[in-house]
Amino acid sequence: MRKCISIVLAVVATGCAIQQSPPQGNSSAPAPAPIVHANVNVKSLVPEAIATLQSGLKDKNAYLRSNAIEAVVVTGHKELLPQITALTKDRTAAVRFAAAAAIGDLKCVTCEPQVRGLLSDESESVRMAAAYALVKLDQNRYADLIRGGLTSADSTARANAALLLGKLGNREDLPRLYEALYDADSNDKVRMQVVESIARLGDESMYRSKLWALQISKFADDRVMGIRGMGALNTGESRNAITTMLTDDIPEVRLAAAEQLARLGDKRGEEEVFNYLQTQTDLNQGNMANSMAIMAIGNMDSPRLYHWLPLAFKSQSSYLRIIAAQSVLLASR
Numbered sequence: 303m304r305k306c307i308s309i310v311l312a313v314v315a316t317g318c319a320i321q322q323s324p325p326q327g328n329s330s331a332p333a334p335a336p337i338v339h340a341n342v343n344v345k346s347l348v349p350e351a352i353a354t355l356q357s358g359l360k361d362k363n364a365y366l367r368s369n370a371i372e373a374v375v376v377t378g379h380k381e382l383l384p385q386i387t388a389l390t391k392d393r394t395a396a397v398r399f400a401a402a403a404a405i406g407d408l409k410c411v412t413c414e415p416q417v418r419g420l421l422s423d424e425s426e427s428v429r430m431a432a433a434y435a436l437v438k439l440d441q442n443r444y445a446d447l448i449r450g451g452l453t454s455a456d457s458t459a460r461a462n463a464a465l466l467l468g469k470l471g472n473r474e475d476l477p478r479l480y481e482a483l484y485d486a487d488s489n490d491k492v493r494m495q496v497v498e499s500i501a502r503l504g505d506e507s508m509y510r511s512k513l514w515a516l517q518i519s520k521f522a523d524d525r526v527m528g529i530r531g532m533g534a535l536n537t538g539e540s541r542n543a544i545t546t547m548l549t550d551d552i553p554e555v556r557l558a559a560a561e562q563l564a565r566l567g568d569k570r571g572e573e574e575v576f577n578y579l580q581t582q583t584d585l586n587q588g589n590m591a592n593s594m595a596i597m598a599i600g601n602m603d604s605p606r607l608y609h610w611l612p613l614a615f616k617s618q619s620s621y622l623r624i625i626a627a628q629s630v631l632l633a634s635r
Contacts, residue, residue, distance in 0.1 A: 352382075426454060
């Protein structure tokens with residue numbers, strides 16, 4: 303996509319396995335009431351946040367189920383693991399992928415039987431997610447199953463293999479990732495994920511060779527990918543590079559930069575988020591700008607932004623409500 307910004311999740315454990323777009327809500331729904339600022343006790347919103355994630359895990363939309371799983375991972379709410387474990391038998395491969403990876407991220411030792419059963423799943427991506435979970439549970443011999451995915455004939459499996467290797471954090475996988483990066487059979491989706499994973503593994507050569515080029519691209523989607531890669535690299539230089547995007551011409555790019563900085567514990571994008579939300583009267587849409595703004599709040603430690611979390615819970619977009627739940631649970635820690 304080159305002419306408009308697509309949704310780019312900052313919560314990425316579902317990786318490239320998700321191919322559908324988030325539900326956008328009812329575009330004809332009335333806008334929320336005009337903003338009247340009031341102090342919000344974010345801890346009082348925790349019960350609603352938990353209920354929202356529970357609902358998301360049961361939603362009929364696979365995209366929402368996957369994103370609810372990842373919100374549980376990001377917030378560390380292990381009490382929802384029984385629901386996630388049940389989703390290892392979901393009818394949709396993308397959800398099984400997310401559930402298996404989540405079990406590894408949350409280090410659920412007692413969930414090993416369910417994960418092990420996925421090693422024979424019909425989906426190559428799901429098999430790799432199961433291997434990832436087992437490696438996270440200290441069974442390192444399964445890492446080779448993921449490495450093999452880098453040469454898969456399935457581009458989604460290739461991209462997911464790169465994603466999982468980046469998350470595992472073993473720098474010995476850098477040569478394999480570089481091979482995938484320059485493999486003629488790797489498409490743009492694979493290469494983008496490989497670049498991000500190489501950055502996640504701390505290879506600073508990515509800064510000049512790939513990420514900077516993305517950040518100065520004329521295409522907004524590329525600039526957002528560059529921001530994500532710079533965030534994955536997480537050096538002083540890369541954080542400063544993200545900060546330069548706070549003055550981008552496209553609001554979605556500015557908000558993506560603010561969200562990524564917040565994720566890294568850097569509040570330099572707070573004013574951008576505040577200014578956007580101050581002038582944004584319709585949170586009924588789960589579009590990228592709304593999503594990035596609400597997502598950033600969870601890591602901003604900024605009480606003046608909490609005002610918009612109850613409004614996001616009233617959104618017509620189930621997707622935005624899940625993001626609001628994630629931000630409430632992060633902000634209330």
